[in-house]
Amino acid sequence: MTEHRDDVVRGVPLTVKLRLVSANSGRPRTGCAVSLWHCGGHRSRGRQAVDPAGWVSFTSAFPGAHTGHWPHVHFAVHRDGDDDGLLHAAQLAMPGDACTKAYCAAERRQLDGLSLAGDGCFTGGWALEIPSVTGDASRGLVATRTVGI
16 A cells, blocks of 8 residues: 555556657756656645656556546656746556456456547557556556656
8 A cells, every 4th residue: 555645546557667768869858857647536646756768667556447548647748947837748548458457357347438539538649658567466566658758
């Protein structure tokens, strides 16, 4: 169980690792901060500055499936120290095989009839919003994605 302020997160542990790179050069993007949050009961996981290699990491729990929405987490990239300096905002859509690992049979049934293509949350296109997910439900899952800014 991971605690964050007055929130209590239960479920399969999830570490989200994002690497920010320049969309033009592919070099690490520094001078940025990333915030990560879940819809529903998990709320904010916080805001962190990227390291010199462009990486940031958050500890959370695997997101639940909301009615009509594929399991996902939200993130935003800001100029570090500038709340108004939004550079990018998107979601991470959890891949189906990761959902199978994280959810019990009853939870997997909640995904029946859902699809990324039909989820209005991914208006910018879901194909580029799927992270690579490794690990297992007992030790935790790790979602990793490189984001071009």
